[in-house]
Amino acid sequence: MxxxxxxxxxxxxxxxxxxxxxxxxxxxxxxxxxxxxxxxxxxxxxxxxxxxxxQCIQDALTEQARKLINPSPAFYNEPSIALASSLVKHSCFDRVFFANSGAEANESAIKLARKWGKKHKNAAGADRYEIITFNHSFHGRTLATMSASGKAGWDTIFAPQVPGFPKAELNDLASVEKLITDKTIAVMLEPVQGESGVIPASREFMQALRALTKQHGLLLIVDEVQAGMGRTGELFAYQLSDVTPDIMTLGKGIGGGVPLAAMLCREEVAVFEAGDQGGTYNGNPLMTAVGGAVLDELLKPxxxxxxxxxxxxxxxxxxxxxxxxxxxxxxxxxxxxxxxxxxxxxxxxxxxxxxxxxxxxxxxxxxxxxxxxxxxxxxxxxxxxxxxxxxxxxxxxxxx
The missing domain is CATH 3.90.1150.10 (Aspartate Aminotransferase, domain 1)
Structure with missing residues (x-):
């Protein structure tokens, strides 16, 4: 043709x-x-x-499609439970929210951090909502994740931007510290900036950033949409630096080619209440069955x-x-x-x-x-x- x-x-x-x-x-x-x-x-x-x-994805899709495709996220399903349990077992996190794309996962992380900031207000009793991100970063193509991104020119394409994302410089701790105010609730970064040209955060910077965020009572969010799921040689890129983030996002590789993403958090940060977050296809058994098959392959000896x-x-x-x-x-x-x-x-x-x-x-x-x-x-x-x-x-x- x-x-x-x-x-x-x-x-x-x-x-x-x-x-x-x-x-x-x-x-x-x-x-x-x-x-x-x-x-x-x-x-x-x-x-x-x-x-x-x-072959493992072909098998997972055909086998699961014969059983159950989407019962609605209002109910539990076996593949999503199994995948969430495995992700928790092999990471430092306790809870998992499934989505369809990395941008959705990052939106969820932003929402969770802002909800945390409502529950943990500043000294004046006001909400904390600002999330420090980084120049040249890429977090997705929704309005909020574009605003969080530090990609040149993105501040004007669909202006006005969503406020609350001051930009620091990767591997420059002082640039982060000077942006911290009584409105700050979190710092969000890619352990390896992919779209800007594969720029890794140094081990020293990641460890110093974790110490700084703890000092100021801030959440540390790692966007591992591109760098996670074995891409760096560790299952998760934060493991390269021996740090413990509060929130992590996954996408791309977690589905091995199908639409699947995840936001993981530690138990003390899991402040969403019923109705705060959701999505029609989120955590459906067809996609999470594939995610389970992919993760099983990555975890093989x-x-x-x-x-x-x-x-x-x-x-x-x-x-x-x-x-x-x-x-x-x-x-x-x-x-x-x-x-x-x-x-x-x-x-x-x-x-x-x-x-x-x-x-x-x-x-x-x-x-x-x-x-x-x-x-x-x-x-x-x-x-x-x-x-x-x-x-x-x-x-x-x-x-x-």
Whole structure:
């Protein structure tokens, strides 16, 4: 079927898409409407943590669909209970709220913090509601999460913003401290800023931030929508720094490709009352059954160690590639990595890599001078080698 035969104009234009339609996906590979294959290092922006269409997700979907799809969140269902129990068991949190997207999970965290601020007022007896976030951060595309984000230009697109999100600088404790007022209730950050170019919070900063928030009676919220669920080589990215946050959000990888997210909190922060939070599809058994299957895979013996090993391997190969082509090196954690290009050629690389034949390469350039790599966590070293070789050819083709 030719691309012109697809009625793409029926879709609202929200992004610039290339003229191809993906029809199949298996592991690290996607296939388009003409049968061309692409080695996929986006994986839905770190969503497909086990690659495209893994068997465990196929099995979970078909088995659960035969039983029960959505009884309503007004009732308990077995898969949501099982997944919540496993998340609690393997984290420092006590309670779980399921949602459909990372933005929803972050909205829930913001609401919970503000509810906490109503119950724990300042010395003058007023509500505390401000949440310190960070420049260059990304927390979602709802009005509140866009306001919480520090993405350049987002303060004007749908102005006015939701108030109450002063911005600090990542890895700069003084910039956080000077924003604390009697209105502050929490600090919210990504342990690895993904959309800004894979910028990790240092261990020292995370530990000092936890101490500072405790000193001032503030909540610490970690947004692990992109960095959680094994992406950094730990099940959760906060574990890299040996800190205990109060609230954590998950998305993307928790569903392995299906719409699933979660907000986790410690018992003393669980102040929602009946009616405060909800959602028509939240915690439905079809999606939480998939989440349970994904988590079971991540928890298998040796899986997370393999992510660390392959993350180190990918980082080392990116350094070699950088030296070969005169670029500026690698950074990141686990299998969330970036190649610093040193020049604004990211878009050229992405387009050229996608269009090469006989097989294409799918890459992401969140900034003009940088490439981001988000492969499946079960990517093979052979697939890493293949990507490095393909990318090297692209750089040569572009004269770099």
């Amino acid at each position: 030719e691309f012109s035969q697809y009625h793409v104009d029926a879709l609202l234009n929200i992004t610039n898409r290339p003229s191809l339609v993906f029809t199949e996906g298996h592991g690290m590979w996607l296939t388009d409407h003409k049968g061309k294959r692409y080695l996929d290092y986006l994986q839905g922006w770190a969503v497909n943590c086990l690659g495209h269409s893994p 040796g899986f997370l160690q393999s992510v660390k090993d392959k993350g180190a391997y990918l980082g080392a190969e990116l350094v070699k590639l950088s030296e070969k082509h005169g670029l500026e090196g690698d950074r990141g954690e686990g299998l969330l990595r970036a190649l610093k290009l040193g020049k604004n050629i990211g878009a050229q690389i992405v387009e050229t890599a996608r269009d090469i034949n006989p097989e294409g390469l799918l890459l992401n350039s969140p900034r003009p001078d940088l490439l981001r790599f988000m492969p499946a966590l079960n990517v093979t070293t052979a697939e890493i080698d293949q990507m490095i070789s393909m990318l090297s050819d692209v750089l040569k083709k572009l004269g770099h």
